[in-house]
Amino acid sequence: MDLRDAAYAAIEAIPGADARLRFAVLNALAVMTAGAADGLYGYLEWISKQILPDQAEEEFLERHASLWLPGGRKVATSASGLVTVSGIDGTVVPAGTIFIRSDGIQYASQADATVAAGAASVSVQATSAGQSTNAVMGQSLALVTPVAGLQSTAAVGVSGLSNGADKESDDDLRARLLQRLQQPPDGGSATDYVRWALSVSGVTRAWVAPLELGANTVVVRFVRDDDASIIPDAAEVAAVQAYIDSVRPVTAEVTVVAPVAMPVNYQIQLTPSSVAVRAAVEAELRDLILREGIPGGTLLLSHIREAISIAAGETDHVLVSPAANVAAPVGQLAVFGSITWM
Structure with missing residues (x-):
């Protein structure tokens, strides 16, 4: 409306011109001019958010990051580790042998391995990337193509398959970039x-x-x-x-x-003690530890009580345990343990 009125005023500054007649050419010209200006102003507003990384959208955020952070956005990585196969002694598990998990994630062996004493440890890496490619000890895998002398199933080794990670999110990338700038x-x-x-x-x-x-x-x-x-x-x-x-x-x-996990367990008498309010309290306590937990640090009792109090739906509570500040020894990190509802 303001842009159209400005266009009317500019046209009507010409003696005898009347841009407000509904079906007049000058009216159409004023409306078209105002629409074009509105688009340009909108584009300028969008550009103003891209020139600084705190509000930039994905494409421009990545460009900022590429200038300031080595490697830019952290890419997704594939899990790797050892799996144990069983079979006849002397059987070779060739490099490139594919193992598959029940959810379809596949792992390729990285080097030849030979069965001895009925088993062999095979170095594998996921053929795809992401946090979902990680696997815990003992998880079952199957051979995609049978290998003579080998059993058709294998198991993830004692150290698991690790180092798989998802592509860095925009929020995490922005936080790293702002930290680098500040x-x-x-x-x-x-x-x-x-x-x-x-x-x-x-x-x-x-x-x-x-x-x-x-x-x-x-x-x-x-x-x-x-x-x-x-x-x-x-x-x-x-x-x-x-x-x-x-x-x-x-x-x-x-x-x-690696820090040593120190679980923090809670005993809480909650009012009201509904499922929804309990879930809200647990979410607040988990968030508190995420924000304030540091190796060798102290989790303040007053902050624990505050976290419970601000949970949606909570009207009153009694924190039975912990009864004092929770201090972690050197190298230990407070993590969420459990809640016992009194």
Whole structure:
């Protein structure tokens, strides 16, 4: 309306011109001009959101990230590890042998393996990528094509199949990019080590402990919140160690380790104690630990009570346990355990 009125006024500045006659050519010209201007203003507003990364859409967010973050968006990765096959001694499991899981995820062997003492450990990697390619110890796989001398089924080894991760989401990429802009590299500062750890696919949170093991030492701990277990396994720790070793200052002695999970269990008397309110309380407590849990940190009792109080539907509660602040020893990380409803 404002743009059309401005077009009317501009046309009617010409002596004798009347742009407000409904079927007049000047009226149509004013409406068309206002419509074109509205489109241009809308485009300019959209552009204004793309030039800065805090509001940029996917295409432009990735472009910003490619300029500031090594490698840009973290890509999806494939799980890998060992599977155990059984068969006749001397039977060779050739590289490229395909194993399939019941949900259709396939894994290819990476090198020849020979059966000895009735079994062989075969190194495999998923043929697709994503967090769904991870597998736990003992999970059953089947041979896609039979191999003479081998049983048709195999089992995931004791270390599982790990390192599978989904493509980084827009929100996570934006958070990493803003951290990079707000906390630029500083020659190996604490924030640098956190940023390096977060650069590895699958890593969602990381912490650094300078001098924990003595002079010139740095200890880095991290978790993978999107995995079945947030605590990384040996292969995932090794991947982060390798990346940080490739970018760290040469004088630093860096040790990457997995935090030790310290479950926090709750006893709560809740009013009202409906299924919906219980679920809301649990969601708030999980979110609290996600936000405030750090290795060796303290979960404040007042914050626990606050989390319960702000749960949708809660009108009153008595927190029986914990009865004091929850302090995690060095290297241990508070994680959600269980709730006993009183």
